Amino acid sequence: MRRIRTASRAPLAAAAVLLALLVAPAPAAQAASPAARAASGQGHEPKAPEEFVALRDVAPTIRQDIRYFTEHNFVGERIDGYRRPMCIVTEDTAKALARAQRSLLRxxxxxxxxxxxxxxxxVDHFVRWAEDLDDEKMKREFYPRVEKSRLFEDGYIAEKSGHSRGSTVDITVVELPAKPTRPYRPGEPLVPCYAPQDERFPDNSVDMGTGFDCFDTLSHTDDPRITEEQRSNRQLLKTTLERQGFTNLPEEWWHFTHKPETFPDTYFDFPVSRHSLRPHR
Known part of the structure; x- marks a missing residue:
């Protein structure tokens, strides 16, 4: 391409450039990446369908100890997606829990x-953790008798969870008046989840034979090795919830699903947060 000489017009060109800089609008700020928006709590997170509610709005007297919002769980850190320590379930599940609660309060x-x-x-966070065989900082409490390499094979970890459909809860029974419980202190000495109740991490639940999320066959609801008192406590929970339409997972005394499920085939990913919910009707 033929070059055009502009040396004689340099003063005029410089003046034009200066004028353009004075009147031009300021450059727009660079848009934040989706990851940055998520980290700051901004962006368009998925919302819950209108069938989901905060349990506290329906059954305010049910106690809540949301372990995955804390570091006291088998991973040892707060789990992705838990923005608030709150229980969210489908409305049918919440109403069934409220009926069970009235029965127990009496x-x-x-x-x-x-x-x-x-x-x-x-759930994806659990899967990533399970694939990292070197991370066993919570093993002594939650899976002392299970090799981490077997967590998938033995069914303790899976790529999908019924909890993501909104009709499943992990739940226990507490005798009234409820005793206070101390917070977990990260790095504190761990005790196996199947140890006697007065030795394992303090929980104001009645004695169920193991702690919550104990990856051990002793957690099976009808395991024959538990004491009569522990069996009675598990049956109190099980029969109370069964009367309201819940089904127990036999491998976990704490795991119950309300049937029929409102969303039997859908796995949701909205965060656990009040902002995820529609205004309560």
């Missing part, structure tokens, strides 16, 4: 939930 007990709706991103 007998001097209360329900307490450890986990409710669980976003798919939390």
């Amino acid at each position: 007998r001097g007990y209360t329900l307490k939930v450890y986990d409710c709706y669980r976003p798919q991103r939390a």
